[in-house]
Amino acid sequence: MPEKVLELKGVNAYYKEGKQKKQVLEDVSFTLYEGEITGLVGASGSGKSTLCKCVLGLLKEYDGEIIHYTKSPQMIFQDPFRSLNPKKSIGWILEEPLKVQGGCTKEQRREKAEEMLKRVHLPVELYGRYPRELSGGQRQRVSIALALITGTKFILADEPLSALDVTVQAQIIALLKELQESEKICYLFVSHDLDVVSMLCSRVLFLKDRKVKEYADL
Numbered sequence: 001m002p003e004k005v006l007e008l009k010g011v012n013a014y015y016k017e018g019k020q021k022k023q024v025l026e027d028v029s030f031t032l033y034e035g036e037i038t039g040l041v042g043a044s045g046s047g048k049s050t051l052c053k054c055v056l057g058l059l060k061e062y063d064g065e066i067i068h069y070t071k072s073p074q075m076i077f078q079d080p081f082r083s084l085n086p087k088k089s090i091g092w093i094l095e096e097p098l099k100v101q102g103g104c105t106k107e108q109r110r111e112k113a114e115e116m117l118k119r120v121h122l123p124v125e126l127y128g129r130y131p132r133e134l135s136g137g138q139r140q141r142v143s144i145a146l147a148l149i150t151g152t153k154f155i156l157a158d159e160p161l162s163a164l165d166v167t168v169q170a171q172i173i174a175l176l177k178e179l180q181e182s183e184k185i186c187y188l189f190v191s192h193d194l195d196v197v198s199m200l201c202s203r204v205l206f207l208k209d210r211k212v213k214e215y216a217d218l
């Protein structure tokens with residue numbers, strides 16, 4: 001049986017509207033496991049971002065239980081150009097979380113950054129380059145390397161393919177699947193695109209009317 005990564009039990013989430021509370025999620029329960037890609041779909045305004053904010057600990061107005069069995073997730077965003085600091089080199093960007101975490105020498109940080117570039121199939125020469133010098137697909141590979149560099153096994157991906165053209169999308173899908181299999185990474189993959197979700201995910205959480213319905217074995 002695969003290890004649990006995240007469990008939600010009976011989660012209700014709210015936003016304050018003046019003196020009132022507006023409920024956005026109602027009795028949401030599900031479990032994510034290592035090495036599994038789960039889609040999170042639903043119409044605009046159905047509560048996908050709210051659910052992600054709860055999981056990331058950014059929204060405190062909820063009740064129910066959210067249990068993390070591993071380190072909290074790292075995010076990959078829709079637009080890697082905006083999520084990567086344009087003033088810093090790729091090497092600097094990749095090493096930053098290691099600096100914050102501590103415990104690595106300068107040489108070890110560089111070695112890890114270069115190893116991560118190789119793991120996402122980027123040439124190590126990109127170490128000294130800047131985000132603007134990379135293609136959209138290369139930038140998204142850097143975002144994936146950045147998410148994984150501190151050893152997290154849980155990635156929350158918010159529409160990570162929608163800014164890419166179809167060929168590049170297919171390459172990133174192949175990379176995400178490869179990492180899922182080789183490193184048992186667990187993804188919660190937020191998307192509007194049901195084709196992409198059915199290609200990538202084994203399970204889907206469908207948000208509607210504040211509730212989650214789960215569809216297994218796509």
Ligand SMILES: Nc1ncnc2c1ncn2[C@@H]1O[C@H](COP(=O)(O)OP(=O)(O)OP(=O)(O)O)[C@@H](O)[C@H]1O
Nearest residue numbers: 015016022024042043044045046047048049050051
């Ligand atoms: N900060 C906030 N204060 C009050 N209401 C909010 C806030 N953020 C979101 N909402 C409301 O909560 C509901 C869910 O919004 P949410 O952003 O989670 O939906 P979503 O599924 O992520 O939408 P989209 O696909 O458009 O990003 C919507 O009705 C939205 O208007």
